[in-house]
Amino acid sequence: MPSTGSWRRTDSEVDEHGPPAPAVQAVLDRVPCGLLRTDRKGVILRANETCCRWLGYERSELIGRGMYELLTIGGRIFHQTHIAPMLHMQSSVAEVKLEMRHREGQAVPVVLNVQHFPGPQAFSELAFFVARDRDLYERELLLARRHLESVVAEEKLRRAEAKDRALLAEQMVGIVSHDLRNPLQTIQMGAGVLLHGEHTEQQALILGRIVRAGERARRLISELLDFTQARLGHGISVHVQSLDLHALVRDVLEELRQAFPERALVHEPLGAGPCAADGERIAQLVGNLVGNAMTYGDPEAPVTVRTQVGPEGFRVAVHNSGAAIPAEVQARMFEPLVRGTTADSATRSIGLGLFIVREIAKAHGGQVTVESATGRGTTFTASIPSSTV
Known part of the structure; x- marks a missing residue:
């Protein structure tokens, strides 16, 4: 299809390629795209049934017609300025969009692929499909x-x-x-x-x-x-100072025994030495953990608070007996407004206690963890690393 003129085959010109065998033509006619072959002058040598149907021609009307006659004015300009130069350089053009002209005159948008075969009997193979569906x-x-x-x-x-x-x-x-x-x-x-x-x-x-x-x-x-x-992103504020952890927790537990006179509250201090932390915040942490244990633990069993001081830091662990906390609850129980149970209780909080415990530990550079299993009860442990006052 390299020619840019309008050509019609004369009687003296012979299609050296000849028509395809009937079986081959039948296959080509069923291909769901338009197929054309043109000679070196752009004269149509072959056309399949799909091409004829889309453009409104009989096959006999297309054979010998110049390919250029099937293009709109815009299509001819696009061919001359883009397709022909590309074929000259690389012998093929793929997926170009232009408009062909139906027998009745209306434009038919198509996507065209061209392969040019040079030589003494040069010819071009064209395959196209109507792009209306593609446009839509x-x-x-x-x-x-x-x-x-x-x-x-x-x-x-x-x-x-x-x-x-x-x-x-x-x-x-x-x-x-x-x-x-x-x-x-x-x-x-x-x-x-x-x-x-x-x-x-x-x-x-x-x-x-x-x-x-x-x-x-x-x-x-x-x-x-x-x-x-x-x-709000500020975190809980702490004022770190030297303190005696065991004495601090002992005093906090004395106050808590007044609030829970009917429950057994045990303190187990381990290790010795000063540590650095915000005393009021640690007291709040202990109060929240003990309050949580009193609310959800076995009321007949004691709540044990273990404080441990060492060179690497200190720990506060609160243990209570009772049913194990489900794993899916453990994964989110330090989030705000999450409770360990849905059972009604006059003493339960709004679900901020453990969240605040986590934030207090975080403000000290530490963390809080939970271990809970059937038969062993539940233990919350806040671990705070050593800090310089």
Whole structure:
């Protein structure tokens, strides 16, 4: 198809290639693409049935017709400026898109492949398929891509808005929790003063309930403040100083025995020597772990707190007997708002205690782990490495 003129075969010109055998022609006619062979001048020598059907011609009308006559004006220009030079350089062109002309005049978009065979009997083989379906596919693909981009943009916007709302909610929790501390402290102080004065037995009972409820509210507010601080990316703050771990935990356990008078609470100190940590935060860590053990452990068995000090750092381990924690719960129980059970309990927290324990350990450069198995109970261990004061 290298010729750029319009040629028609004359009687004196002979198709040296000749028509294909009937069996071969039958196979070519069933091929689902248009097939043409042209001579060196661009005159059509062969055409299959698919080509004839797509362009609206009889085979006899195509044989001897110039290939150029089957192209639109735009197709001829594209052939002259692109296809012909490429065939001259590399003898083949693959997957080029242009327009052919139907017998009735309408343009037919096609994707064309051309292979030119030079020599004394030079000829070209052309294969093409109608690109209407491809055009439709490309348009649908473009629309789908635009729709996907729109969906992605909307999703990013929703996520950004959700993040802003979550940030605002956490900030509000922090602000409200902080502002509640002063009026709560006033209530506790007033109830404590009244509790030490003259009152009836019924009044003493009510005042005791007020004091205990105030203490629970104070712990809840403290947990919410720590949770908000950790979630906002600041982490829990610590003020590291030298301390006697065993003495600190012993004092904390004495206070906890007042809160759980009916439960056995055992302390096992191991090792000796000073360590460096934030005493108030370690006391909070112990309180949370013991409170968790009291809530979910066997009420008839003791809760054991083991403190161990060594040159590499120190550990605080809290053990309780009872049912084993399922593995799927262990994997996420240090996340906020996750509890070890769904059973109702008047003493259970909102699910921040273990999250805060993890954050306290992390703030000290350490970690907290859990081991739980049937028959051996559950042990939470906070490991804190050595630190310089």
